[in-house]
Amino acid sequence: MKTDRELQEDVLEELDWEPSVNASRIGVEVKDGVVTLEGKVDSYTEKWAAERAVKRVSGVRSLAMDLEVALNASLSRTDTDIATAAKNVIDWNASIPKDAVKIVVEKGWVTLSGDVPWAFIREAADRAVRGLLGVKGVINQIAISPPVEPRNIKTKIEAALYRRAHVDASAITVGVNKSTVTLSGKVDSLAEREIIEQAAWSAPGVKSVVDNLIVT
Incomplete structure (x- = not known):
């Protein structure tokens, strides 16, 4: 250690x-x-x-x-400018359904809200706005509303973990209660923890993920 x-x-x-x-x-x-x-x-x-x-x-x-x-003067933008730019980049993002994401900007902080069917869409919205000029931070409040009923979530997540390099799937426990997944076990880094959490979010029907993984 x-x-x-x-x-x-x-x-x-x-x-x-x-x-x-x-x-x-x-x-x-x-x-x-x-x-x-x-x-x-x-x-x-x-x-x-x-x-x-x-x-x-x-x-x-x-x-x-x-x-x-x-931000230095050349990078500063008004909240209105940031809100307009954020709306444009989200509208032009093919991964994000039209009108699914709402945007509020206050003092350079962008708050995203709405409902989307998959976690990758929420991440796409976050990624789209965080690189805009004038943005000081992003608060992502977008909720996940899966379009399908959860089915065999535990088996699918465990299989996905075994497919991923640099992840010791045998050290991870996956618990499922309806559409909520709970992850526990030990990992070597925060990056590995993030990879495992993303794998859990990719399973059909997952609405929330509780990350109890411990970095050793």
């Missing part, structure tokens, strides 16, 4: 390795495997990239994002 000092060094190196992140403006603190990022970034996209970089590092048990999105 890595010491906090070793983990801090690995996180700093991973941030420095990520070309879309200015690592010199980010401070990293680690205590008992919990990583905290502090500082300022130029865009929400950079903040998101920093988060993804840290999740790739083995040994990170949890992550606190205290990064502030400090």
